[in-house]
Amino acid sequence: MLNIFRRPEAGAAAGFILIFIFFSVFGWEKNFLTPLGASTWLNFASKVGIMAIPVGFLMIAGELDISVGALIPAGGIVLAMATGLFGLNIWAGIALSFCVAGFIGYINGMLVTRTQVPSLIVTLATLFVVAGLNAYISKQLAGTTQHSLKDVGPISEFLMGDYHSLIFGDGDSKITIFRSLQSSFFIWIGFAAVCFFVLHLSPWGNWIFAMGGDQDSARNAGIPTSRLKIALFMLSAMAAAMVGMTEAVLANTASTTTQFGMIFNTIICVVVGGVLLTGGFGTVTGTVLGTLTFGIVFQGINFTTFDKDLNMLFIGVLLLVAVLMNDTFRNLATSASTAKKKK
């Protein structure tokens, strides 16, 4: 019966439920729970969430990636310049944006695996390099840091950057399933499902855990650790570009502003989601729950009567509590072997 508490997601789930109830109560008056209200924090969460999952993979594998802060704008402006400046078709622009991001991720991965320099430092360097290139190339080629998007058609808008609602009936008998959810929300959920498969069901997941648990042993066991790590850096860079593109399509403009805040946001979501900072442990479900928790705290404060300035404080406390709780749950999980299992 106690086994549910031994599941690795238990900490993240408990935190989510607590925060959710708290804000549902204190935000009730201001429609925290209505479809439109929920969309505010779900849309916000989806953008962090798309990056949090691959950054979480990297953390499980024992690495960090903070270059995502510069890859979000890079994703957007590559798409904007490809369509606007070079007159490319939108799909070609999207493909190009992914390629550029993948290449930067590849460089991150190569530097980390070849030089043994900690990934925090390597990606800190690429963060600034890419941020600099974003601004420089933008100004040199287009003479501006603010680009408008061209060639967005109905399909690309629907898939990448639109608001979606699902409402049955109308008038008084109207049932709203969801309202004004951005495309990025659906991308996030779909991506999470694929990542769940990769980490928890496919053999690759085992490799990622093994690599984070003991890098040398994993290599000795025949796991292609370098290649896998490079692939993970490419994935997180491309996920960040994806976020940049969804923002660009939604707003019809892309800017070169580096999103330093998003770096912290992704790391907070991953840690609140129960991923072990030192690697070797974590779940996709936990990361998704951690992101939802973070989204609620970050946006939910607007639905309550609390002062807005308190949300940073809330997040700090949340992070500390989450880390302490995750430790407890993890100890429970490993000590499960001494407790007799009831059949």
Place this chain on the structure above:
Amino acid sequence: MSERKPVLEMRNVDKSFGPIDVLHDINLKVHEGEVLCLLGDNGAGKSTLIKTMAGVHQPTRGEMKMDGKAVRFNRPKEAQEMGIATVHQFGGTYPLMSIGRNFFAGVEPTKGWGPFKIFDRKTANEIAVREVQNFGITRIDDGDRLVGGLSGGERQSLAIARAVYFGARVLILDEPTAALGVKQAAHVLRIVNEAKRRGLAVIFITHQVMHAMAVGDHFAVLIRGAIAADFRRGEKSREEIADLMAGGENMASLEAAIDADVQEHPAE
């Protein structure tokens, strides 16, 4: 002994890490159904030697042959695919992963088809628990338990059981008995004999003369990265082997020196 072909052979192998020379001109053969005991002081280069055989390191000079054909293992996977299974001195298990996932790390059994192949948890757990129980660790009965909750010896047993399960031609054990209790150590020695009987070539590293004498057919002693002695079972006495293992120092005189020291400074 008849002139059998060695399974694995090292010819004039040198290994250096940058400016540090660790192995010098190693010539070594391992045969089917034979246990080679690799002996030597701390830092003599034993682990480096077997890591070179296991594809973790590549020789700086010289060559390796398998079944008489020159081979080069660029990564551990290539050695494994040739049937060489290794239990390294450190690590080998992942504390926050389940027993089943540990056992099959890197060689996961899958079910399903195409890109939807999934890790076959049930089979993995069944085999892992069975193999570990065969090893005498009957306390382990649930493949989903995390390895972090096992004792050091149990983890070591898991790593050895894994290598025995996957080792097809050559089994390399780097100080497998170091963390083990008397019963489990005896079991490892039995496993080594069993592997030998099945025709595997076994390389066994140990610091314990007793363990070496119990299973070894062939002994090689490394001193500062070079093979200082290479002899067969029965060619040297226990005392001589002990002296060689201490790096060529005379154990008897060492013991006498310790005795004298104790007599000069009796415990207060």
